[in-house]
Amino acid sequence: xxxxxxxxxxxxxxxxxxxxxxxxxxxxxxxxxxxxxxxxxxxxxxxxxxxxxxxxxxxxxxxxxxxxxxxxxxxxxxxxxxxxxxxxxxxxxxxxxxxxxxxxxxxxxxxxxxxxxxxxxxxxxxxxxxxxxxxxxxxxxxxxxxxxxxxxxxxxxxxxxxxxxxxxxxxxxxxxxxxxxxxxxxxxxxxxxxxx
Numbered sequence: 001x002x003x004x005x006x007x008x009x010x011x012x013x014x015x016x017x018x019x020x021x022x023x024x025x026x027x028x029x030x031x032x033x034x035x036x037x038x039x040x041x042x043x044x045x046x047x048x049x050x051x052x053x054x055x056x057x058x059x060x061x062x063x064x065x066x067x068x069x070x071x072x073x074x075x076x077x078x079x080x081x082x083x084x085x086x087x088x089x090x091x092x093x094x095x096x097x098x099x100x101x102x103x104x105x106x107x108x109x110x111x112x113x114x115x116x117x118x119x120x121x122x123x124x125x126x127x128x129x130x131x132x133x134x135x136x137x138x139x140x141x142x143x144x145x146x147x148x149x150x151x152x153x154x155x156x157x158x159x160x161x162x163x164x165x166x167x168x169x170x171x172x173x174x175x176x177x178x179x180x181x182x183x184x185x186x187x188x189x190x191x192x193x194x195x196x
Contacts, residue, residue, distance in 0.1 A: 008177030018193025
């Protein structure tokens, strides 16, 4: 137990958020958990924990609702979906939610984008990751967003997504290790693009 507490005393979260050439957003955050504490964590369980976390961290303002047709991030108690996803698909050690609509998505780009939850073996333990790719936010407007739209997205939606995801990984690490760890966010480069 003493060794596990020593291993869990600090947490590193790798992060990248960029606007790629086609004006879609790529965002990834991951943390490596000690094998001894993450052995029972699966990608499906990670997704369910994230959905529960979204509801609690937004004080029920955003409510993930699971339907036969997929998952919707609804605003308050309304039927208004901010982002809609098809039903989860399972790929090896990942669960994929494909975007299919929502008021935060550009109307002509509703068939693009996905949110991936990964729990994969790593040389140092288990890599727990969340990755958003090919997402076309409404706030950017088009494939060639103006500088005002770019900064508006960067200062609002992009900042909120990063904050929520990083805090989720910190909370999950604390829950699984049973101790509060010092968390450090580290910039990584996975894809080319303009940082957001």
